Amino acid sequence: MAAAVADSRSAFGIEGMHCSNCAASVERALRSLEGIHSVSVNAATGKARVDWDSGKLTLKPIFAAIRKLGFRPVPLAGEAAEAAAVKERRSALKRIGVAGLGMMQTMMFVYALYASGAHGIDPGIARYLQIAGMLLTTPVLLYSGMPFYQAALHDLQRRRVGMDVPVALALTVAFTASVYHTLLGTGEVYYDSVTMFIFLLSLGRFAEMTVRQRSLNAGEALARTVPAEATRVNTQGVTEKVPLAYVNPGDRLRVVKGAAVPVDALLVSSLASLDESLITGESRPVARRPGDAVAGGAINTGNTIEVICEKPAAQSTLAGIIELLQLASSEKPRTVAVADRIASWFSIGTLALALAVAIFWSVIDPQRAMPATLAVLVVTCPCALSLAIPATFAAATSYLARRGLLVVKPDAIERLRQVDSVLLDKTGTLTDGAAAATVVNTIGITPAEALTMAAALERGSDHPLARVFQPFADPDVTAVDFHEHPGHGVEAVVQDRRWKIGTREFVAGPSNAEDDSLLYLKSDDGLAATFAIREHVVPDAADSVRELQLQGLNVIIASGDTPEAVRAVAATLGIGEYHARMTPRHKLEFVEQTQAKGHCVLMVGDGINDAPVLAAASVSCAMTQGAAIAQAAADLLLLNGSLRSLATGVRVAIHARRVVRQNLTWALVYNLVSVPLAAAGLMAPWVAALGMSISSLAVVTNAARLAWDRT
Amino acid sequence: MTIVLLLIPLGLVLVALAAWALFWAVDSGQYDGDVEAQGLIAVERDEPA
Numbered sequence: 070m071a072a073a074v075a076d077s078r079s080a081f082g083i084e085g086m087h088c089s090n091c092a093a094s095v096e097r098a099l100r101s102l103e104g105i106h107s108v109s110v111n112a113a114t115g116k117a118r119v120d121w122d123s124g125k126l127t128l129k130p131i132f133a134a135i136r137k138l139g140f141r142p143v144p145l146a147g148e149a150a151e152a153a154a155v156k157e158r159r160s161a162l163k164r165i166g167v168a169g170l171g172m173m174q175t176m177m178f179v180y181a182l183y184a185s186g187a188h189g190i191d192p193g194i195a196r197y198l199q200i201a202g203m204l205l206t207t208p209v210l211l212y213s214g215m216p217f218y219q220a221a222l223h224d225l226q227r228r229r230v231g232m233d234v235p236v237a238l239a240l241t242v243a244f245t246a247s248v249y250h251t252l253l254g255t256g257e258v259y260y261d262s263v264t265m266f267i268f269l270l271s272l273g274r275f276a277e278m279t280v281r282q283r284s285l286n287a288g289e290a291l292a293r294t295v296p297a298e299a300t301r302v303n304t305q306g307v308t309e310k311v312p313l314a315y316v317n318p319g320d321r322l323r324v325v326k327g328a329a330v331p332v333d334a335l336l337v338s339s340l341a342s343l344d345e346s347l348i349t350g351e352s353r354p355v356a357r358r359p360g361d362a363v364a365g366g367a368i369n370t371g372n373t374i375e376v377i378c379e380k381p382a383a384q385s386t387l388a389g390i391i392e393l394l395q396l397a398s399s400e401k402p403r404t405v406a407v408a409d410r411i412a413s414w415f416s417i418g419t420l421a422l423a424l425a426v427a428i429f430w431s432v433i434d435p436q437r438a439m440p441a442t443l444a445v446l447v448v449t450c451p452c453a454l455s456l457a458i459p460a461t462f463a464a465a466t467s468y469l470a471r472r473g474l475l476v477v478k479p480d481a482i483e484r485l486r487q488v489d490s491v492l493l494d495k496t497g498t499l500t501d502g503a504a505a506a507t508v509v510n511t512i513g514i515t516p517a518e519a520l521t522m523a524a525a526l527e528r529g530s531d532h533p534l535a536r537v538f539q540p541f542a543d544p545d546v547t548a549v550d551f552h553e554h555p556g557h558g559v560e561a562v563v564q565d566r567r568w569k570i571g572t573r574e575f576v577a578g579p580s581n582a583e584d585d586s587l588l589y590l591k592s593d594d595g596l597a598a599t600f601a602i603r604e605h606v607v608p609d610a611a612d613s614v615r616e617l618q619l620q621g622l623n624v625i626i627a628s629g630d631t632p633e634a635v636r637a638v639a640a641t642l643g644i645g646e647y648h649a650r651m652t653p654r655h656k657l658e659f660v661e662q663t664q665a666k667g668h669c670v671l672m673v674g675d676g677i678n679d680a681p682v683l684a685a686a687s688v689s690c691a692m693t694q695g696a697a698i699a700q701a702a703a704d705l706l707l708l709n710g711s712l713r714s715l716a717t718g719v720r721v722a723i724h725a726r727r728v729v730r731q732n733l734t735w736a737l738v739y740n741l742v743s744v745p746l747a748a749a750g751l752m753a754p755w756v757a758a759l760g761m762s763i764s765s766l767a768v769v770t771n772a773a774r775l776a777w778d779r780t
Numbered sequence: 781m782t783i784v785l786l787l788i789p790l791g792l793v794l795v796a797l798a799a800w801a802l803f804w805a806v807d808s809g810q811y812d813g814d815v816e817a818q819g820l821i822a823v824e825r826d827e828p829a
Contacts, residue, residue: 159806166802174795178788194784201788205795 084141086112089409089455090224090231098134164213165271171209172264178202179261199251202260214267230416239446262754273762277769299331313382320378324369332365333385334376342371402479405459412455419449426748437750444747448757450764457732457768464775465725473709474718481704484688485722488671495628500604506537509599519598526570613712614642627651656682732768739764
């Protein structure tokens with residue numbers, strides 16, 4: 070089985086999972102299939118991720134295995150997921166309604182039995198009331214109580230104990246005893262307790278479901294904005310609606326105001342105003358000129374535009390983001406896996422305690438045995454472990470995704486809160502690569518010629534600074550025999566002469582010149598020109614750096630650039646520690662040294678050139694846009710180019726930790742107080758059911774708070 | 781007290797009626813989260829078949 074080659078990967082939703090044990094059983098069933106490489110199922114988000122060998126397996130038997138367990142695999146994105154959510158919600162509402170109506174009416178009947186106690190009640194009437202209670206409770210148990218039985222049954226089939234097993238046991242014991250006593254005509258009935266349990270517990274479940282559906286599907290929210298069909302303009306200028314899957318590169322598409330650009334495309338009509346917040350988290354509309362690339366998922370906020378499709382819908386930037394989000398949300402952080410195991414033991418402990426309580430009270434005071442045992446079974450709440458921890462991580466992920474920070478590795482949130490040093494690359498991270506070149510002086514050529522020459526030389530270079538010369542490019546002046554010397558400069562032959570452009574050392578040999586921020590241009594005849602480059606610092610970099618520093622993080626710049634250029638940026642941003650002329654290898658060593666001193670380093674880079682450095686850092690963040698998203702190897706992806714989202718990320722990670730702590734503390738206090746009370750017979754069963762519902766609701770709401778609060 | 785012999789079954793019937801009404805309301809989308817949507821049905825244009 071381990072020999073399977075994972076060449077296919079799929080993420081999908083699974084309906085009907087109530088707890089971590091359901092997820093575990095799905096995982097185990099899938100792992101036993103031939104050709105499965107790895108499986109990860111997340112109960113809180115109801116999502117699964119499977120890697121498999123397409124030579125040995127297809128999706129069909131995978132889905133069949135899930136169905137066999139009684140769950141339903143559903144496609145994740147778009148309308149199917151939406152429909153599944155609506156269906157789940159409606160069926161939950163009906164179950165609550167039936168339980169609620171049944172509970173109220175049962176209470177009326179049973180109250181007569183209680184109230185009559187001292188004065189006595191006609192035995193015939195009493196029996197009649199009991200039978201009426203039984204008639205009401207039976208449908209409530211069979212219909213509204215079904216989810217608890219299904220979940221408990223799944224657990225038992227997998228030889229595991231989840232949080233629904235004690236509940237199902239309590240319902241069965243109370244109902245069976247009541248029916249027995251009703252038929253026998255003597256003894257207590259507990260119909261009111263049964264309906265009350267079901268009502269209160271279903272209510273709690275419903276609230277959890279609402280919270281989960283609302284806050285945990287950032288990926289689906291994105292997917293839903295992409296239209297299912299596009300408007301294509303054919304060669305005769307006639308428009309037709311075509312399904313998105315049939316849109317091919319080269320098709321001309323029309324996008325009206327308010328609609329989303331369906332695919333990654335090139336703008337061909339007039340100036341456009343686009344809201345790209347889905348892709349970058351940046352909510353201000355951006356202007357795009359004809360010939361510019363527009364990303365799929367961008368909303369057209371201006372007039373109707375026309376674009377030429379560049380890539381099929383399945384390969385668009387947005388599709389890449391959605392897939393990453395879905396893969397991330399279907400993976401399980403380590404803390405969650407540990408919590409799952411503890412929750413399972415907790416449920417087993419509950420059963421053992423209930424048995425002990427039942428035996429103890431049967432001996433001491435048989436009258437109180439039943440209520441005390443029921444209370445113990447129902448009151449214990451492992452939900453802080455099995456529901457709240459995964460919900461916390463999912464809420465944090467969803468919150469950050471809306472702000473342009475994708476958490477690709479779920480563990481990253483846990484590691485992010487420990488970060489104490491932030492290592493920033495300069496170019497492309499703090500500065501956007503936009504820079505202005507000015508001519509300082511020239512020898513033997515005009516300033517305009519110098520700029521044109523520099524543009525020709527730098528055209529072949531990927532270095533962000535190379536772009537500053539492109540406005541001065543002349544198509545007639547081209548370079549041949551191009552050589553790039555990373556960190557130093559480039560050389561090439563232009564108009565039959567060999568030219569060099571770059572640092573002073575590179576161009577003119579070793580020197581002790583003070584100002585390193587200049588670029589030098591030299592021909593065979595000697596130095597020809599000197600350029601000054603002023604870099605453009607990303608607009609909110611200064612604020613973001615301050616925010617990171619205020620959180621107690623040590624912000625460090627590590628750049629391959631010259632000391633002078635790095636110093637200038639560091640001074641602008643108020644960063645004290647900076648290192649210049651760092652090759653990727655230097656950066657790697659620096660990260661390793663810093664970590665050896667016990668620091669936890671967050672490395673921010675472009676994700677492609679500095680991949681080894683990112684891999685070595687405790688947490689890695691790649692600033693990336695467009696097509697590069699899918700290739701970037703990092704824990705976090707910053708899609709909007711704003712470091713502010715990173716500061717938010719660190720804050721949310723710390724907050725998430727706090728929420729997990731709060732929830733665990735609450736769970737501990739709640740169970741320590743309620744379980745002894747219930748075991749001692751001091752807690753009425755209905756108080757127990759209410760306590761359990763409120764407790765589970767409290768922890769899940771607390772977790773979801775992450776997704777709501779503050780901007 | 782013989783009246784309870786009639787009233788209790790009546791209570792059961794009323795509960796069943798209430799449950800039926802709830803099912804109808806849920807299935808027709810009254811609780812699907814958008815409070816405004818149901819009110820707008822009346823002013824919506826009929827979809828041409």
